[in-house]
Amino acid sequence: xxxxxxxxxxxxxxxxxxxxxxxxxxxxxxxxxxxxxxxxxxxxxxxxxxxxxxxxxxxxxxxxxxxxxxxxxxxxxxxxxxxxxxxxxxxxxxxxxxxxxxxxxxxxxx
Numbered sequence: 001x002x003x004x005x006x007x008x009x010x011x012x013x014x015x016x017x018x019x020x021x022x023x024x025x026x027x028x029x030x031x032x033x034x035x036x037x038x039x040x041x042x043x044x045x046x047x048x049x050x051x052x053x054x055x056x057x058x059x060x061x062x063x064x065x066x067x068x069x070x071x072x073x074x075x076x077x078x079x080x081x082x083x084x085x086x087x088x089x090x091x092x093x094x095x096x097x098x099x100x101x102x103x104x105x106x107x108x109x110x
Contacts, residue, residue, distance in 0.1 A: 003029040007084065008042035014097045020108075027071070032100075039104035040097050047083045048093070050100040054078035 008030045015021055020035040028044030041049040049069055052060055054077045061068055065086030069079035087093040 003042040003044045004046065004084065005042070007048065007087070010087075010090070010093055011040060011042060011048070011097055014094050015101065018101065032097075034101055034104040035108035037104040037107045039100035043081060045081060047081045048087050048096055050080045050082055050096050051103050052078055052080055052099060053103055053106075 011032060012023075015032055018034065022033055024031050024033060026038075027041065027049070029041040029049060031038050031041040031049075033039060037051075039051055043049040057068065057078055057080060060066055060080060063086070065083035067081050069076045069081045082096050087096055
C-alpha cells in the first residue's frame with residue numbers, strides 16, 4: 001500500500017529547516033528521520049506514524065484517532081498511528097510532528 005503523498009508533503013512543510021533531517025522510504029511509508037532516528041512517517045496505513053516516549057504512549061492513545069502502532073501482529077511500544085482525520089488540521093499535524101521530532105532528538109543526545 002502506498003503512503004499518503006499529500007500528508008507527506010504537509011509533513012515536509014512542517015519540518016522544513018530542521019537540522020539533520022532526511023527522508024527515507026520504510027515500512028510502506030515515507031519516514032522523516034532526525035539525526036538518524038525516525039521521528040514520524042506518512043504511513044501506508046492512512047495516517048501519521050509518530051514516535052513517542054514509551055512512558056507517555058498509554059496516555060496519548062486515549063486521544064481520539066490515536067492508536068498503538070501494530071506491525072506483524074505485535075504492538076510497537078512508543079509508536080502511535082494518528083489518523084488522517086486527527087491531523088487534518090495544520091495545528092494538530094504540527095503538534096504531532098513536533099512531538100515525534102522532540103523524542104527523536106532526545107534519543108540522539110543519549
